Amino acid sequence: MPIKWLEVSVRADLEAAEAISELFNGYGQGGAVIEQWPLTTDEGMAQSGGFVLVKAYLDADDLPKKDKLEQALWHMRQIYPFDEPAFKVLEDADWANAWRQDYTVQHIGSHVVIAPSWLEYQAQAEDVVITIDPGMAFGTGLHPSTRLCLVGLENTPLQGQSLLDVGTGSGVLAIYGAKQGAYPIVAVDTDEVAVKVARENAERNGVADRMQLATGSVIAGGYELAEDSAALWAGPFDVIAINILAEIIARLSPAVVSHLQPGGHVIAAGIIQDRESIVREAWAEAGLRVVQRLQDGDWVSLIGTK
Numbered sequence: 442m443p444i445k446w447l448e449v450s451v452r453a454d455l456e457a458a459e460a461i462s463e464l465f466n467g468y469g470q471g472g473a474v475i476e477q478w479p480l481t482t483d484e485g486m487a488q489s490g491g492f493v494l495v496k497a498y499l500d501a502d503d504l505p506k507k508d509k510l511e512q513a514l515w516h517m518r519q520i521y522p523f524d525e526p527a528f529k530v531l532e533d534a535d536w537a538n539a540w541r542q543d544y545t546v547q548h549i550g551s552h553v554v555i556a557p558s559w560l561e562y563q564a565q566a567e568d569v570v571i572t573i574d575p576g577m578a579f580g581t582g583l584h585p586s587t588r589l590c591l592v593g594l595e596n597t598p599l600q601g602q603s604l605l606d607v608g609t610g611s612g613v614l615a616i617y618g619a620k621q622g623a624y625p626i627v628a629v630d631t632d633e634v635a636v637k638v639a640r641e642n643a644e645r646n647g648v649a650d651r652m653q654l655a656t657g658s659v660i661a662g663g664y665e666l667a668e669d670s671a672a673l674w675a676g677p678f679d680v681i682a683i684n685i686l687a688e689i690i691a692r693l694s695p696a697v698v699s700h701l702q703p704g705g706h707v708i709a710a711g712i713i714q715d716r717e718s719i720v721r722e723a724w725a726e727a728g729l730r731v732v733q734r735l736q737d738g739d740w741v742s743l744i745g746t747k
């Protein structure tokens with residue numbers, strides 16, 4: 442492991458941020474990190490003027506890589522307007538914990554609280570506390586799309602309802618479901634690191650026995666799983682949460698519909714407003730009807746039923 446890391450950060454709007462993070466995923470150690478500002482409150486997020494910081498961490502001694510990344514960013518800036526990248530050298534110890542400083546207890550919706558596992562949180566009577574260490578997985582609760590899904594789930598009856606979480610990341614949505622009495626719960630993610638992190642978080646929250654986790658995804662009428670996975674509960678499900686990008690939600694629509702109980706609900710987020718129509722069209726074709734829409738800044742969540 443290198444001793445010194447170079448933090449590259451770019452301040453951008455949401456559309457550019459998506460392209461930049463794709464680029465960073467190819468360069469950085471552990472992929473891109475996206476931070477949405479301001480982090481503080483729902484209101485703060487909703488009042489636009491917010492921006493996104495996309496960060497990647499490179500070996501500080503790998504100057505050819507830094508040059509290549511700078512060139513790639515330069516080319517990208519000819520298409521998307523965004524600020525010049527900022528570079529900062531971090532000692533190794535800082536790097537692993539850099540993001541943790543900005544990650545604090547978050548109140549979402551009416552009663553959801555996401556508490557980082559390394560902080561003490563004194564729960565209030567009404568709180569549904571989810572304790573998370575996201576590690577390298579997505580799902581810190583800082584991102585508006587996670588928050589929109591949690592609000593959608595908060596408005597959906599979950600007690601005794603079956604729940605499928607497609608793209609579970611840190612496991613945050615499945616864990617919330619478990620705490621609200623959903624059962625059985627299945628959570629899948631194509632990223633095996635996310636599945637490991639989700640399992641640890643489920644254990645941390647005392648709900649691991651309520652859910653089945655596996656590396657893979659949904660296909661029409663079943664699952665496509667890593668070879669060593671145990672079989673999963675087949676459904677159909679009362680509630681399906683899917684917080685991935687619009688294109689992927691659209692592509693997975695026939696699979697999602699096939700896993701959904703008639704009258705059940707799909708809570709989808711990760712949709713940038715400009716791409717909402719992609720999801721709506723795919724849903725209409727797959728036989729899903731939109732019953733509710735939520736928005737936070739540029740991010741949209743759609744709730745559908747069949």
Ligand code: SAH
Nearest residue numbers: 579580587608609610630631632635658684
């Ligand atoms: N559910 C969490 C994490 C969402 S991030 C939350 O709401 O915060 C989206 C996750 O979907 C990532 O962990 C990514 O690895 C996973 N993913 C991407 N494409 C997928 C696919 N086709 N099937 C299943 N998971 C996928």
